[in-house]
Amino acid sequence: MLTSRRDGDSGTGTVDQRSAPVATTRLPLIPGWLAVLGPGAVAIGGLMAGGLFFPWSIVVGCVLAAVFAERAAFFAVAVQPPLITAIAVAGGVFVGGQPLLSGAAQLAETFPYLGVTIVAVLVVLGVRWFATARLEKRALSAV
Amino acid sequence: MRTMKILSIITKGLVATVSLAVLAVTAGGWWTYRTATDNLATDDVIVPDAQQPSANGSPLPLRREPRDTTILLVGLDSRTDDQGRPLPKDQLAQLQAGNATGEQNTDTMIVIHVPADPTKKAWGMSLPRDSYVDIAGGFGRHKLNSAYARAKVSAANKLRGQGKDAATVNREATTEGRRNLIATVNNLTGLRVDHYAEINLLGFSEITNSVGGVPVCLNAPVHDLYSGADFPAGQQTLQGVDALKFVRQRHGLTNGDLDRVRRQQAFLAGLANRMFSAGTLTDPTRITGLVNALTKTVVLDKGWDLLSFAQQLGGLSAGNIQFETIPTGRINLSTPSDGSAVEVNPDQVRQFVQGLLDPPVPPARGSRETPNAKKIETQEKVQKIASVEPINAGAIPCVD
Numbered sequence: 001m002l003t004s005r006r007d008g009d010s011g012t013g014t015v016d017q018r019s020a021p022v023a024t025t026r027l028p029l030i031p032g033w034l035a036v037l038g039p040g041a042v043a044i045g046g047l048m049a050g051g052l053f054f055p056w057s058i059v060v061g062c063v064l065a066a067v068f069a070e071r072a073a074f075f076a077v078a079v080q081p082p083l084i085t086a087i088a089v090a091g092g093v094f095v096g097g098q099p100l101l102s103g104a105a106q107l108a109e110t111f112p113y114l115g116v117t118i119v120a121v122l123v124v125l126g127v128r129w130f131a132t133a134r135l136e137k138r139a140l141s142a143v
Numbered sequence: 144m145r146t147m148k149i150l151s152i153i154t155k156g157l158v159a160t161v162s163l164a165v166l167a168v169t170a171g172g173w174w175t176y177r178t179a180t181d182n183l184a185t186d187d188v189i190v191p192d193a194q195q196p197s198a199n200g201s202p203l204p205l206r207r208e209p210r211d212t213t214i215l216l217v218g219l220d221s222r223t224d225d226q227g228r229p230l231p232k233d234q235l236a237q238l239q240a241g242n243a244t245g246e247q248n249t250d251t252m253i254v255i256h257v258p259a260d261p262t263k264k265a266w267g268m269s270l271p272r273d274s275y276v277d278i279a280g281g282f283g284r285h286k287l288n289s290a291y292a293r294a295k296v297s298a299a300n301k302l303r304g305q306g307k308d309a310a311t312v313n314r315e316a317t318t319e320g321r322r323n324l325i326a327t328v329n330n331l332t333g334l335r336v337d338h339y340a341e342i343n344l345l346g347f348s349e350i351t352n353s354v355g356g357v358p359v360c361l362n363a364p365v366h367d368l369y370s371g372a373d374f375p376a377g378q379q380t381l382q383g384v385d386a387l388k389f390v391r392q393r394h395g396l397t398n399g400d401l402d403r404v405r406r407q408q409a410f411l412a413g414l415a416n417r418m419f420s421a422g423t424l425t426d427p428t429r430i431t432g433l434v435n436a437l438t439k440t441v442v443l444d445k446g447w448d449l450l451s452f453a454q455q456l457g458g459l460s461a462g463n464i465q466f467e468t469i470p471t472g473r474i475n476l477s478t479p480s481d482g483s484a485v486e487v488n489p490d491q492v493r494q495f496v497q498g499l500l501d502p503p504v505p506p507a508r509g510s511r512e513t514p515n516a517k518k519i520e521t522q523e524k525v526q527k528i529a530s531v532e533p534i535n536a537g538a539i540p541c542v543d
Binding site: 075079080081082083085086099101102104105107108109110111112114115118 | 155158159161162163165166168169170172173175176450453454457
């Protein structure tokens, strides 16, 4: 699929290059670094807010990242939910001085939310992936 | 170009693996937590206060703010496991449980108070089983250890009259018994019991095994045929059946049950010492072992967030835990129908509890000459009959 897009881009010139992303998403895409650092920052905010804010910050941050991330960042967006969770909790324990047991409990309790997040992220990315592929194909055949 | 691509694939593979591994760890932790919670035998015994709004409507926080927790710890002389099945004969013989008279009696009752503020003292307060008190539920004045059985028997009769099956009768009557004991303790102490933990002979033995034994210390060697207690003087580590003998011995001790209460306090102090000094409560793997032992053998009230509680305990240190006995009067009070009982004055008990909750400002020069010295003096005098001084968990206390 990746190759087909490249072929399309290079083969049809500037007109298509501009029209393809507009046609595929109509969404303002965010760059890869923001798609990773953004949810990370949201998670840290959620951790500081405490309680249910933390698991929900993971859900919201990661799903938003999946919706808005540029295509090059799809891989990072797909694998990041557990990593962001673990890094945030570990940071809370080792930097924030939270008790270890409390951190372990927090990690365990976040699992259901994390599972939902991962499924949601993969679904969003999958839909976007196939939608892009289809639109490209249509754009290609139109040309 | 090609190496870059390979490197990129390897990096992506590694990152994906780490991500999956973290996910697996999280899932494992969650699963352990869930099974522990699900396997725990619980009973709906804490009746919410009528005046207080039952639950605040705000979205449930994942972890409640720590607050003072009052727990009623009950040792039941029951020969069944926590699911109500009778124990096999060989196990009973091993426990030296003896004959099964009065096995519905709650022979050990300790109120544990854990303050939200970890700098304050946590305390355990023993309620001697023979304390002659007002039993809740309109049963009149009797020995405290009968509160549970009286309500249970009465509820069972009523339920049987309604034609319920044996299992339902037993379950609901047991709940009634527990509730009545809690109500009786609430009335007696003026406290409000938040949580309930009930343990039987077998469970006790298993828990001592799970923590790898409990250090205790005896002033003199003992040899008692009734409980099977046969220990040398001095410090020793007991677990399993031996630990059980240590806390069950009553014969051959000067004050009988009151001395046994001291044994139990010393044992709990040793247990607390072991847990806090060895960092048991901050070590996730040890916690798992302890939780496993607990899930098999204790009955708790519904809705006790054990992890929050473990964290609250984790903030304590052994030196900040103290065990006492309620003030008692004569230990051979003759009663109309219950034989010899222990005299207890409820007003004195409440005053004593207040003193524990709001300890008088620490005396500056080691004297107890506080404004209400007179009150304390009378308290102490009465207390001395039961126990010489509070047992602190900071060291291993030697007892008779």
